[in-house]
Amino acid sequence: MRLSGWGRYPYIDSHAEYPLCDGDVQKLVELAGEQSLIGRGLGRSYGDSALAHTTLHSLYLDHFRFFDKKIGLLRCSSGTTLASILELIIPEGWFLSVTPGTKFVTVGGAVASDVHGKNHHLDGCFSEFVESIKLATPNGVVECSRNQNASLFYATCGGMGLTGLILEVEIRLKRVPSSFIDATTIKTKNLEETVEILEENHSSTYSVAWIDCLTTGSGLGRSLVMLGEHTKEGGLVVGKKAKLSVPFDMPDFFLNGLTMQAFNSAYYHRMTKVRSHAIVHYEPYFYPLDGILNWNRLYGAGGFLQYQFVIPKEAGIEGLSAILSRLSASKKGSFLAVLKMFGTENCNHLSFPLGGYTLALDLKLSREVLSLLDELDEIVVAYGGRVYLAKDARMSKEVFRKSYPRWEKFSELRRQWGAHKHFNSTQSQRLGL
Amino acid sequence: MKKILIIGATSSIAESVARLYAKQGDEIYLLARNQGRLDKIVNDLRVRGAADVHSAVFDVCDFDAHVSILDDVFDRLGEVDVVLLAHGTLPDQSLCENSAESALSEIKVNALSSVSLLTHLANKMEYVGKGTIAVITSVAGDRGRKSNYVYGAAKAMLSAFLEGMRHRLFSKGVVVLDIRPGFVDTPMTKDFAKGVLWAKPEKVAEGIVRAISTKKSVVYLPFFWAGIMGVVRNLPRFIFLRTSL
Incomplete structure (x- = not known):
């Protein structure tokens, strides 16, 4: 089976297995022998982290184990999607304590x-709300948590599936009065103002900035800063299923310098006021792209790279400016660029976030982009930052080792x-893990 | 609240159907071979909102056990609103061509077991005087083709059996539904290359629940298979014999 990550680069031929129960996993590990295995959920990591000789798809490991509606504790198999969890918990007045920008990921993937x-910036990563994990390691099935097999727990959270196949996860949910968000959007003129507004609104439950990374000079870093709070209004309504889909690969010229600049x-200019308020459903607020299935096809058959890095707070505006300038000079731009402030780093071995600023970019794949990203890696590492493994398809071993100091542990x-011996992905082999 | 019996409950399509009924708050009884997987599904359906979920380990080829297990189910549920037969295997056609034993055993799992179960179920449902008996057959039963005629023959037998049973139970208030799915992406078909004709089990399950609630007799799922099979059935033989279907 030809497989790739969400960025559709690289592709490899992989043997797909679909374990039906926990026992199957153990058998598959034995069967695989020396061949590399890696767990795979919905394939939403962008690069090559869920690619290997044999992929263990969690499609049929999608059962709820229990849901305590009084205290908001949920346990389910690893292949359960955040979308199906939301469908279950929203009507009961609960929400995910941490959610990424798509609900089409599995719980196992979210942990990995x-x-x-x-x-x-306030609540940390997904793993902060993970109580316990049932993991199939080659040495047997084990339960791990902060109190039990703690070192395995810290390695598995953010561990990119390299400690074994995650079978079950227990998570703590968040009480919400409704399924709607009181969203505030603030228009900023440049990077300094963007960072200032993010800092000023540190107490805001949700915050993120969409940043126009194609504008140079005094307008460098102009943004729409989006803040959000749960609101009491609107009631508990589960989202609708996606209607739109990108049915085929767009021609390669669809997203070029000009169309991106226009977009x-x-x-940026669709907002005429400096500040605006709206009550929006969680669906468009958290998952704007989920409304368009297969949006990755917009980048054409050649695929794209998502590049997300973080630099420490000390590097601040100087570091961000350096990278943004390099980026806008390259004219490679990004359809969607997102800037966010991170809170403090957790103690997982390979988790990405550290206290500072993170920027995520989509870049259409090309040789120039690959060498541009190598250059950006150097700048990021020089400022003491790192690149997100879930989005990476090309980082070098040297850059990885410098920026993830706990890799040896x-x-x-x-x-x-x-x-x-068993759990290795194309990515882990490239990174020398 | 409805009372639902599902036989072959660990199959993907059956499980997807069960989830839809669970969400509606119905009471469900599951029969399947694998205890471990059955237990997981029972738990899952409870979390999803089923009023109650019962289960028993059961092999459809153990014909002697049919009466007692169905007695247990009806004792527990009382009047059953929906029975879904979803068990089945996908035979290795070339193996069946070289082994009469394999061919017979596939006919046994895919047709005879259902004939036995349906005979008992028809009598029980006739007595109740309402409800639906839904059986998953296949588009493969519409015409014997060289690629899978053993499977097709078993399903064709079932379809004919259901047609007659529907005729018999019509005046008794019991609906008999023949569900004919096309290609469905499930563990049973994991080795096939998937194309545009393939459907997800969740999609097929929605069609099944809809067909049951609207009291349909025969339904092709997804709907376009009715057209495809219309063509396949009516293809003149001199052309048909030259195809690779």
Whole structure:
């Protein structure tokens, strides 16, 4: 089976297995022998982190185990999607404590990538709300949590599936008065103002900035800062199913410098006021792109790269300016660029966030873009930052080792549980894990 | 609240149907071979809102057990509103061509087991005087084709059996539904390359629940298979024999 990540680069031939129960996983590990295995959910990581000789798809591991509606505790199998969890919990007045920008990910994937959302500055990563994980390691099925097999727990959260196949996850949910968000959008003129507004609104539950990364000079970094709070209005309504789909690959010229510039400019100028308020459903607020299925096809058959880095707060505006200038000079631009402030780093071995600023960009794949990203890597590392593994398809081993200092501890733990021999992805091999 | 019996409950389509009924708050009884997977599904359906979920381990080829297990189900549920037969296997056609034993065993799982179950079920439902008996057959039963005529023959037998049973139960208030899915992406078909004709089990399940609530007799799922099979059935033989269908 030809497989790729969401960015559709790279593609590899992979043997797909669909375990039906926990016991199947153990058998598959034995069967695979020395061949590399990696778990795969909905394939929404962008690069090559869910690619291997054999992929273990969690499609049929999608059962709820229990849901305590009084305290908001939910346990389910790893292949359960955030979309189906929302469908279950919203009517009961609960919401995900942390949600990434799409609901089309599995719980197992959310743990493996230790995903973050618009509330990271206050609440941290997905794993902060994970109580316990049932993991199939080559040495057997184990339960791990902060109190039990703690080192395995910290390695598995953000561990990119490299410690074994996640079977079940127990998460704590968040009480909400309604399924609607009171959203405030503030238009900023440049990067300094953007960062200032983000800092000023640190207490805002959700915050993120859509940033126009094609404008140079004094307008560099002009943004729409989007803040959000849960509101009491609107009641508990589950979202509707997506209606639109991109049925085929767009021609390669569909997204080029000009159309991107036009889009970015139009998006920025669609807001005429400096500040606006709206009550919006959680669906368009958190998952704007979920309304268009297969939106990755907009980038054409050649695929695209998503590049997300974080630089520490100390590097601040100087670091961001350096990177944005380099980026807008390259004219490679991005259809959608998102800037966010992170809260403090957690103690998982390979989790991405650290206290500072993160910027996520989509870039159409090309040789120039690949070398541009190598250059950006150098700048990011020089400022003490790092690049997000869930989006990476091309980082070098050297850059990885410099920016994820706990990688050795992680490798050691993998050896301890026998995972290094069996659980390897194209990405882990490239990164020398 | 409705009372639902599902046989072959660990099949993907059956499980998707069960989830829809669970969400409506119905009471469900599941029969399947694998205890471990059955337990997981029972738990899951409870979380999804089922009023109650019962289950028993059961092999459809154990014909002697049919009466007692169905007695247990009806004792527990009382009047059953919907029975869904979803069990089945996908035979290895070339194996069946070289082994009469394999061909017979496939006919046994895919047709004879249902004939036995349906005979008992028809009598029970006739006595109740309402409800729906829904059976998953296949588009493969519409015409024997070289690629899978053993499977097709079993399903064709079932379809004819259901037609007659529908005729018999019509005046008794019991609806008999023949569900003919096309290609469905399930563990049973995991080795097939998937194309545009393939449907997700969730989609097929929605069609099944809709067909049951609207008291349909025969339904092709997804709907376009009615057209495709219309063409396949009516293809003149001299052309048909030259195709690779």
